[in-house]
Amino acid sequence: MTARPIGAEVSCDGPDASRRCPESAAISPSLNSVTATEVRADGRADGWTRRRRNGRLVDLCPTCKPAP
Ligand SMILES: [Zn+2]
Numbered sequence: 001m002t003a004r005p006i007g008a009e010v011s012c013d014g015p016d017a018s019r020r021c022p023e024s025a026a027i028s029p030s031l032n033s034v035t036a037t038e039v040r041a042d043g044r045a046d047g048w049t050r051r052r053r054n055g056r057l058v059d060l061c062p063t064c065k066p067a068p
Helices: 036-045
Strands: 048-055 056-060
Touching: none
Parallel strands: none
Antiparallel strands: 048 056
């Protein structure tokens, strides 16, 4: 049990459609972030990215982010 208020949880969708994130990563939102948009902004500061895959948006942690 944590003292953190329940907000949106944004977790990694894994390196591709058939593989799960090896680290089961999720963004740790800052105290003021409640909505998914705010949480994703926190994630971007930590190196998370959002991309389109097969017509839907997926969230990728720094580990699963495709190499440039
Ligand atoms: Zn990941």
